[in-house]
Amino acid sequence: MVLEALSAWQHVSPARRSGIWQRLAVRVPRQAIYTTATLGFDYEFVIYSASSDALRVRLLVFLELWLGIGVKHVVFLELWLGITSLELWLGMADEHEEPLSCGSGWRVLLV
Structure with missing residues (x-):
């Protein structure tokens, strides 16, 4: 994974x-x-030490580079993915009328 980053x-x-x-x-x-x-x-190597955040950091850097989006959009995407993951982990997506994701009107799509 470090080599991919x-x-x-x-x-x-x-x-x-x-x-x-x-x-x-x-x-x-x-x-x-x-x-x-x-x-x-003319490039630098970035080495991430092993920790619980290493995979998340690599994913965010990859998304920012691949999509060419700014930091505020990446932070929004990170927040949305985190809330959606929490909902799915707690089993809240099926039980709540109003999911937590991104305010009212947003639904968690089951894959």
């Missing part, structure tokens, strides 16, 4: 990497993140 990271422009790096450091303060500049190359 590194692979995606190296194909992004340096300015975009810098912005993502700053947002990532703010978004996940518990996550230990290390960068190493590689001589002769």
